[in-house]
Amino acid sequence: MRTDIQKKYFIGTPRPGKWASVYTYSPQNDEFIKKRGDIFAAISMTGPDSFNVSTAGNLLLDHLHETYFENPEDKPLLALEKAVISTQNYLQKLLEHDDAAETGIDIDLIALVIHKRIAYFVSMGQGHAHMLRDGIMVDIAPSLKDPTGRGHVRVGSTMLKQGDVIMLSSPALVKEMTRDELLDIAVEFNDTAFKQRSFDNGPLVSAIMIGFGVDRQEARAERILQETTPTVQETVAKMRETKADKPVVAPADDVMQDEENDQEYTDDEAYDDEQSMYEQATFDDTEAQALVDRLREGAVAVKTKLTNFVNQQRRKRSGRPTPAAQSAPAAEAKTTATDTEINYDQPTYKVMLDRVAAVLKQVGMFLKENIWEGILGMKKDGIYLKGRGPGRNWRIVAFVVIVVGAILFFSIRSINENNARIALEEEAQLRLDNAIELIEEVDKVAEIIAGASNNTERRDSMLAKLDEAEVELAAVGDVEKFQDEVSTRSARISELRDLLNKVISVDDPKQLVDVGGLFPGASPSDITLSGGTLYISDREYGKVYQIPASGGSLTELATGLTSPRSITADNNGDIVVLDEDGDRRLGTISAEDGSIVRHAGTSEFRLGNIRDIEFVDIFGGRVYGVDQSIKSVVMLQRSGDAYGIPSKRFELEELSTGTDLSINDLKIYVLADIMQGLYRALNNENDTPQLLGLDQGENLHQATAMFVDEVYVYIADPVNKRILVFVKDVETMPLKAQYQYKGPDDGTFANIKEIIADRSSGKLFVLDGTAVFELPLAGLENF
Incomplete structure (x- = not known):
């Protein structure tokens, strides 16, 4: 246990939904102190009254303790950073099955580790860390750096000097006490002023003072000495000593000089990129x-x-x-x-x-x-x-008068321009600070909200805050000194908006093949997948192509078709094609040699205006289709190698707009201008679930393609250049995520004709225009 560290702390009385506390631990084992040092923290939490924030807070502090001291490999700063991030993730885990996840939990945590003569800081939220040195107190929390760029935590470190006092506190304390009051408390190193004060927001007040070699009598004497008037020589000497003794985040080489006998400091990467936090608050x-x-x-x-x-x-x-x-x-x-x-x-x-x-x-x-x-x-x-x-020489006199007048004129104008620039920068700084505050507020709860299946009100509230933050960033304008910060914050807004909207951004999708590029003038109409091979029908040239789903060369499978409209794979691995060929529109293409067998009784009169077909391996094999002319879903039963006469399954007026269908678990899914854009039938009766996650008043009437597998329903919406993925369920289908194209090409994902998901390979195939793209299904795991 170290004897050169003293501490004082104060904790407010908690109330339902509001709690604050402090944490400190000094290992009893000298070897453990040498490896991990002493740890301190101040924390405050707010949440709904029904949520026990005090219990959750103590669990978080226990998790922080265990995560930090059970990390055997990392150096103190990295270990503390990982412990705080792990604590944040642990809070999300606590909220997984709690109603508090709907409203959100606000947490502010700032942690400190004193390891030998180095102080390491890690902050999550808006906690404060005031440091007193030589009678000067500054808040070093704003100077901490974000190591990841995601705004989750900020870190920093500094060398300690004999007599330094560090005060970790919750945001509520700083809002209610002035800097002079905090300075007096730190100089006296006495917590009596905390205990005697009545706080307006007491449940959220917590503070802990840590003194490094502090003696209270020496502190008082130092305060009195500072109030006396020194001599000129003493002032000059102190000016030089102050500059030499300023706490600086030392680079690795400096630490090696200070700790020649301690190998741990010689390769501590925490010093490589840090800068002095005091240098930002002390006059140079x-x-x-x-x-x-x-x-x-x-x-x-x-x-x-x-x-x-x-x-x-x-x-x-x-x-x-x-x-x-x-x-x-x-x-x-x-x-x-x-x-x-x-x-x-x-x-x-x-x-x-x-x-x-x-x-x-x-x-x-x-x-x-x-x-x-x-x-x-x-x-x-x-x-x-x-x-x-x-x-x-009056010419010289006149010239001098003119020069002096010009100097005065341009000086005044320069002063006015400088004042205007300063005013503009101050206004821009204020707007930027407002934007950062809004962004950080959303960042705290974005992942929790994104994981909720039906929390549109909370999501809309956070999206509104992001819109407000964008307005504030736009108000910063062209002030050059803030442009890098504006760009960084704008990018973070885009990331958070995608997270809240469950968007998987697609900037440069992988292209499997471009049929139009290989065969100019080609017009692909449909795709189907069978046995690891992707088949593509071409209406313009009357052909069906094939290509390995894993990638490879495009080859011709079948030729001699008139104008194939739709294809589907049967349970034998062959391809069933719907062609425009008079009396024999339906045919079967052998996947082995490309030979075509056309089926009798499938004339235009019987098949009418079927737009899309799908084979289902039930009752010996059936082909389903949407017939827009008779506004019905029809079925052709396979008997041997032939198909029977089409029969109606059900009829709806809105099926005149039907664009695609899919059959799964004996349920028929149809895209049409009906309800929210999706109709589902079970035993020919309405069994349509409600789609959750769409904006208010939004529908999918413009959807063009659909695919249903064991878990999800995939729907293509080319109007918005996206593919929505819903969780397949009975009464409701919540939005899992949506692939949205955000690249530079206006034509990409604007003409989606068919989509197929292959869970075995983890790919989603998209026929868009004349090209086939593949998207990774792994992106769904993030939501």
Whole structure:
């Protein structure tokens, strides 16, 4: 157990739906401390009153403890990051079978590990981490970095200094206490002020102070010492010491120098890319000194040029050089600058500002000496006309007046432009902060909402927040300094919107074959799958092609057809084709040699206007089709090698718009302009389920193709360039996910003619235009 670490904490009283707490653990075993260090955390949670947030919160802290200390391989920062992410996933697991998943749980967790002299931070949510060093307190939580770019956690690390105090707290504490109040508590290292205060949102207040080698009497003495006035020499010395002692996220090489005997620090990747968090909150006197030097160099350059110009004019009038007059202004200006008093008995940034003011004053005095009193002759023997006193070159005077006026004009305009730019950047920063807050709010619950089967209200609420965030990002405009951040946040909005809408984005689908590219003018009409081979019918050339479903060359299977409209595979592996061939429209193509057997009694009069057919292996084999002319689903029974006369299964007025059908589990699915776009019949009676997951008022009347397997119903919607996948069920069919094309080609997925899912190979085949694409079914596992 370490004796150089002290701690104080405060926890508010929980109420239903609101809970906050702190967590700390110091291993008793010295070897364990050497490997994992001490861990601290502050957490707050809100949820519905029916959900026991205190029990869930304690389970999460137990999981954080176990996950961190049972990680034998990773270094402290990576182990802590993984533990916090695992805790977030564990919360989602707790909510899987709870009603709280519908409304969501808000959690803010910030964790700290002190390992030797290094402090590692990992934050999830809006927790705060104030750090007190040398009387200065800053919140370093906003400076933590996102290692994954997904906005789940932010991490960072810093070297500790003797006397440092770190305060981890929930967001509610910072909202109710000022920075000065927190500073007083940290300096005193006493939690009495917490206990005596009445908080408006007490159940969500939690804080833990960790002191590194802190002695309370020393802390008070240090506070008193800071309020006294130091000497100039002490101030300058402290300025240099402060810069040298600032806590910095050290690179690997620096850590190796600090911990020469500790191999663990020499290859800790946590230091490779971090930057100092304190450097973002502390004034950098090096930059200020550079500004002073640049102003001084500019002043010297202006002084030299004006001095040369003045002396040239004097020599022209007098006819001789005047070295004494030439050196006097410079010497006087130098003396003035040297004699300018700067009060070093004040804060560093004020000293830097005084030094800048001294240089500007030096420039002003030089201009006054050489232009106001030198060229213009003010405060001397007056201004005389030529011939009535000392001569004056009025062209030079006029030129100088114009130059000075132009300088003033452009300076004022530059100041106005700069002020306008600053105002624009401040407004853009405000809008950007609002957008980030909205995005992070949605990011916390997006995965939970996406996993719910019927939570449209919550989903619509989150989508509205994303729309609002987009408006805020658009308001940032063209402010250059924020463009990278805007691009990153816009991309995250797109990802979250896809997640909430259960969209599997398709940017560049894999093309299996383009029939039109191989046979110009070809017009593929249908596809079917049998025995690992994909068959494609071509209405233009009267052919049926074949290609291995795993990829390969396209070859001709059968020729001599008139205009094949639809194909389907029977239980023998052969292809049943619906052709436009007078009295023998239905035929069977041998998959072995491509020979065609046409069936009698399948004339246009009997088959009418059937758009699509499907073979079903029931009762010896049947072929079903939608006959738009008689507004019916018809069936042809196979007997031996022939098919009988078509018979009606059921009739509906809306079947005049029927585009595709599929039969599964003795149920007939039909796409038509009816209900939500899908009609299902069982024993010729209406058995249509409700489609869940569509937007309010949305339907699938424009759908063109459908496929049904053991688990899902796939429906092609080329109007919106998407394929929707519904979970097959009895009364309702919730949306599982939807493949949506988002690539640059306007024609892709705009003319989908047929779709086939092959679960054995994990592929979804799509006949779009003249090409066949394949999509991975594995994407469905993410929803």
